[in-house]
Amino acid sequence: MHFATLFASLALFSATGWAAYVLEDDYFSGNFFDRFAFWDSEDPTHGFVEYQGQKAAADAGLINTTSSGVYMGVDHTNESPTGRPSVRITSNKSYNTGLVVIDLAHMPGSICGAWPAFWMLGPNWPNGGEIDIIEGVNDQVGNKATLHTGPGCSIEQSSDYSGSLKYTTCPSGGDNNNGCQIADDETNSYGTNFNAGGGGTYATEWTADYISVWFWPRGSRPEDVLGDLPNPAGWGTPFAKFQGDCNFGRSFKDQQIVFDTTFCGDWAGNAWGNSACASKADTCEAYVQNTPEAFTEAYWSINALKVYSANGGSASxxxxxxxxxxxxxxxxxxxxxxxxxxxxxxxxxxxxxxxxxxxxxxxxxxxxxxxxxxxxxxxxxxxxxxxxxxxxxxxxxxxxxxxxxxxxxxxxxxxxxxxxxxxxxxxxxxxRDLEAETRDRHARHLKAHTRHGKGRL
Structure with missing residues (x-):
């Protein structure tokens, strides 16, 4: 065999071998909720919420599985002086790089006091990383994708994504919890406007070099996105592509999938006075406690959730x-x-x-x-x-x-x-050169952490 043939083979693999993914987990292949653990302790983000265990949530009608999809909602009937009953679930399985695709018929609307999120979380926050795929508070109209890491990660402006860069430094902890963030400029990507359009599909690709997030409104999703062999190379420009001075394979590890809907807390509560919601009640907590009917639309309706691995690889x-x-x-x-x-x-x-x-x-x-x-x-x-x-x-x-x-x-x-x-x-x-460069880069980032905002645990 000639070296020309060898390197031609390598070039072919380099160009095409990593483009396609194969299905690793279909969360609709069995009982959806059996694949998740229910959080029933206090909210780490200090929300005005009472998270329910699986049996209590089912008995209260907060969760349900039908042939058409999965429902997760909140109590919208009773006043709640100690926090509004809701659900937070975390996948039993964790992942290291791959492709996560979710199709939603409905997400919690743009409701004052609500703070819903679909996200991924690693161990020992923030060092294991956090990927916020869908997240918003109060009357927000567009989605915001955010990353949280330990020291040593920052992203940069580029033409590889269509959204708006909000924050570039990803390290979080203490008072510096904004993370790095890219906002989707499309107003139908979140909340009430998302629901009015019949929902849509989100896809998140996570590699060692970048993390990309796509959103397609109902009827515009490429055919292969939820297929057997999805290929992000043909999906066009994502609204978010996090890349820059960061190794995303090291900074994000053992990520578990999380759904939750909390209220007030570190973000929605702190932002209350700066939004139109402040005209509804003096505090976020008072509104959430006394206005149960406002949260009728604070539910998730999931059509599909799939996780793909690159070229059939597992987590290891x-x-x-x-x-x-x-x-x-x-x-x-x-x-x-x-x-x-x-x-x-x-x-x-x-x-x-x-x-x-x-x-x-x-x-x-x-x-x-x-x-x-x-x-x-x-x-x-x-x-x-x-x-x-x-x-x-x-x-x-x-x-x-x-x-x-x-x-x-x-x-x-x-x-x-x-x-x-x-x-x-x-x-x-x-x-030795690379180790020195890495130490210098981390030191530069540690001096740059001056932002304030929300946090996750």
């Missing part, structure tokens, strides 16, 4: 079959090894082994580095070209070890005593 590994014109290859990349890398490969972060069933090495390109072109002493052995995660390319026998890791800025051909021949390609920086 990604495995994909690749065919070339001359051989068969299998590509496997555990996520744990991907996250631990200090340098990114020039093609993609996998180890590619393509069997050519050859007993001789092909001629190697000219190199000023010494190289042993002799064949190993064993006979009848198959040799395979390999592309390691550090960018090195070479040949190995079935029993040979991997090429040595390149830690310098240059590269050269090498041969090992165990029969490995290859080229160790340089990346321009070693791991």
């Amino acid at each position: 590994s990604i495995s994909t079959y690749v065919a070339t014109t001359t051989s068969t290859a299998y590509v496997t990349q555990p996520e744990s090894s991907y996250v631990a890398q200090t340098t990114m490969p020039t093609v993609f972060p996998t180890t590619l082994a393509i069997s050519t069933k050859s007993t001789e090495y092909p001629p190697l390109p000219h190199s000023t580095s010494p190289v042993d072109n002799s064949s190993p002493s064993e006979t009848g052995t198959s040799y395979v070209p390999i592309l390691e995660s550090d960018g090195s390319v070479g040949y190995a026998s079935d029993t040979a070890s991997s090429p040595p890791t390149n830690t310098g800025g240059g590269g050269g051909w090498f041969s090992n005593s165990n029969g490995v021949v290859g080229y160790s390609g340089g990346h321009g920086h070693d791991s």
Whole structure:
């Protein structure tokens, strides 16, 4: 097999291999609520709410599952001096990168005092990250997507999304809880206007390099979005694309899916006096307590919720079959090894082994580095070209070890005593350089945290 064929195969995989996703979880394939845990403790965001357990919520008519969808609402009948009964649920399963798609017939309306959200949450907030996909308060008319992280993440303005950049620094905690935020300029993306249009579909793609969020009003969703093999490359411009000085694979991990509707609290309560809602009551809590009929439309009606993984990979590994014109290859990349890398490969972060069933090495390109072109002493052995995660390319026998890791800025051909021949390609920086750069970048961000706003736990 020629190197030209090898690199042509790599180029094809790089261009197309990561575009498609496969279904990992369909939350409508069984009992929807059995896949979630019900939060029945105090609201971490200090809302005027009484979250109900699953049985209490079902008995009160706050949750229901029918053939047409899933309903989650709030009490809209009784005055509630200790907080309005509602529901907050968290998925039993957590995810590491992927694609989350939800189709909604209805979300809580733009109601004074209400603070609904569909979001994802990692452990040890904010260090595990938080992805707010749908969120708003009071009489808000457009959706706002927000990220919260530990130190070391910021996003930048770009033409890759259609929304409006509100905040660029993602680290949260203490008094600095705005996170980084992009608002959808379309007024039918949230609340009352969303419901008036018959609802719509949200898709969130999360990779190590970016997090994108799309919204399609009813009737405009691309055909493959909820299909077996959705491909975000054909979906057009998202309203939000978070990218910049951040590794989104490290800053967001073990994310669980969350639905909730709370009231007042750290955001809706604090914003009460600055909205038209202030004319309805002196305080947010007084309005929520004494006006149950205002919350008839404060419910979620879900048509579909699916989670997809890239190329069939699970939360711990990604495995994909690749065919070339001359051989068969299998590509496997555990996520744990991907996250631990200090340098990114020039093609993609996998180890590619393509069997050519050859007993001789092909001629190697000219190199000023010494190289042993002799064949190993064993006979009848198959040799395979390999592309390691550090960018090195070479040949190995079935029993040979991997090429040595390149830690310098240059590269050269090498041969090992165990029969490995290859080229160790340089990346321009070693791991010590990158670690120093990372420390400096984190220090810069820690000095920039001066914003105030909402928070999640």
